[in-house]
Amino acid sequence: MIDPSIFELNFDQYRKLIADFTENELIPSENEMVRDGAVPERLVERMAQLGLFGISIPQSYGGLEWNMEQQVLLTQEFTRASCVYRSRFSTVIGLCSQAILDHGTEEQRTELLPKMAAGELVTAFGLTEEDAGSDASQLTTSAVLENGNYVVNGAKRYITNAGWADAFIIFARTDASVHGAKGVSALLVDATLPGVSTSLPTRMNGHAEAPVGEIHLANVVVPSSRLLGGPQGEGQGLTMALRGINHARLHVAATCVGQATRILEEITAHVNTRKQFNAPLADLGAVKSVLGECFAEVEAARALVMEGARAFDMGDVPRHRIAAAKLFASEMVGRVADKCLQLLGGEGIVGDHPIPRMWRDVRALRIYEGSSPIHERNLAVAMIRQGKIDGRLPNSYRV
Ligand SMILES: Cc1cc2nc3c(=O)[nH]c(=O)nc-3n(C[C@H](O)[C@H](O)[C@H](O)COP(=O)(O)OP(=O)(O)OC[C@H]3O[C@@H](n4cnc5c(N)ncnc54)[C@H](O)[C@@H]3O)c2cc1C
Structure with missing residues (x-):
């Protein structure tokens, strides 16, 4: 439950609270999290109390209702700590709540969003399958209407919070006769229903404390009232998915900025104290060059994310622009992390x-929220298409 006093805070006060939480509780607990292989439960409770599950949900549904600019500023604060912490609530604030908010029926919104905002209903987003990754339109999980219920069969993989979620949005083919995107709908599936099971991977390469799991659905009987958006939602599943994904992509771009900021703070402290050739590494021109270049890269990504957020808030x-921000910021943090790891020498490995x-x-x-090559391809396709229409760029700034 969100601490009632949180609702009294203005944005600057709330941002400071989250910055202090990050500095005093999240960052100092990183080694404990790595040792235990999971986000400590006391921190998940603190996240709920502080309203982190509800930052994007309107106040009328129990959330804090910060706008996108404020959401990315907050994300840049709490992702100075391990981005694994964020993944514990990211599927609620981005992918799932936004799809429900924009496409759910009023009954679905009223029932689900307040519990999600309070951190009492953790939701996961079940889109990816073994043969439907970058091309989600090929998914084969089926939902067949029988006597007023959908009978769902299939399997999802790489699902964030699969092992922790109370409910899933499952994207399934409700019309087997329609191939591609149009036959797909979104169903709200309770994790405790008979026939639902989850499994975790044996190994993760990064994000190890938030393993992405599989969801198995074997003859799961889901009431037809759980079709997202009601009967009008039939066949609209991938449109709904994209609503959540676009929201989450900007959060991911902000995450890259938060992570890169922390990496630069850490490496600056290191090169100021580590001495070789009788002087701190910071005195070396080659090191200064890396620091300066990385700083400029982070600031470029920060500006891109902020611009995307402001455009989002315009309605x-x-x-x-969101895809460009996600593409640039995620590539940026990869370059920054790699260059800074190099400056650690052996400490970067041992x-x-x-x-x-x-x-x-x-x-x-x-890789997630659209891999870099997919964003490059989609941006190019949009540019070429728009160029043929009016010679402008997509989301053009021209008046
Ligand atoms: C940590 C993590 C968390 C995730 N969380 C979720 C989640 O919560 N819910 C969910 O549904 N999914 C989730 N995913 C899945 C993620 O969205 C997919 O991994 C992603 O869409 C890529 O699909 P794929 O892994 O099947 O790769 P593939 O589709 O097999 O693609 C592999 C590579 O091929 C290249 N490629 C593919 N198609 C093209 C193309 N048209 N043009 C150019 N290059 C191309 C790209 O380099 C791509 O990286 C998560 C994944 C990870 C790693």
Whole structure:
């Protein structure tokens, strides 16, 4: 439950609270999290009390209702700590709540969103399958209407919070006769229903404390009232998915900025104290060059994320700018992490310095919410199409 006093805070006060939480509780607990292989439960409770599950949910549904600009500023604060913490609530604030908010029926919104905002209903987003990754339109999980219920069969993989969620949004083919995106709908599936089971991977390469799991659905009987958006939602599943994904992509871009900021703070402290050739590493021109270049890269990504957020708050979903921000920021944090790890020398490989852990964790950011090559391809397709229409760029700034 969100501490009632949180609702009294203005944004600057709330941001400071989250910055202090990050500095005093999340960062100092990173080694404990790595040792135990999971986000400590006391911190998940603190996240709920502080309203982190509800930052994007309107106050009328029990959330804090910060706008997108405020959401990315908050994300840049709490992702100075391990981005694994964020993944514990990210599927609620981005992917799931936004799809429900924009496409759910009023009954679904009223029932689900207040519990999600309070951290009492953790939801996961079940889109990816073994043969439907970058091309989600090929998914084969089926939902067949029988006597007023959907009978769902299939399997999802790489699902964030699969092992912790109370409910899933499952994207399934409700019309087997329609191939591609149009036959897909979104169903709200309770994790405790008979026939639902989850499993975790044996190994993770980064993000190890938030393993992405599989969801298995074997003859799961889901009431037809759980079709997201009601009967009008039939066949609209991938449109709904994209609403959540576009929101989450900007959060991921902000995550890259938060992680890169922390990496630069850590490496600056290191090069100021580590001495070789009778002087701190910071005195070397080659080191200064890396620091300066990385700083400029982070600031470029920060500006791009902020611009995307402001455009979002103007009322449109500027999906091409969001894709560009996600592409640039996730590639940026990869470059920054790699260069800074190099400055650690052997400490980048041996021991428990946070940079090598973050270097592994941020690798995934170039893969989920659309891999970098997919964003490059989609941006190019949109540019070519728009160019043929009016010679402008997609989401053009021209007046
Ligand atoms: C940590 C993590 C968390 C995740 N969380 C979720 C979640 O909560 N819910 C969910 O549904 N999914 C989730 N995913 C899945 C993620 O969205 C997919 O991994 C991603 O869409 C890529 O699909 P794939 O892994 O099947 O790779 P593939 O589709 O097999 O693609 C592999 C690579 O091929 C290249 N490629 C593919 N198609 C093209 C193309 N048209 N043009 C150019 N290059 C191309 C790209 O380099 C791509 O990286 C998560 C994944 C990870 C790693």
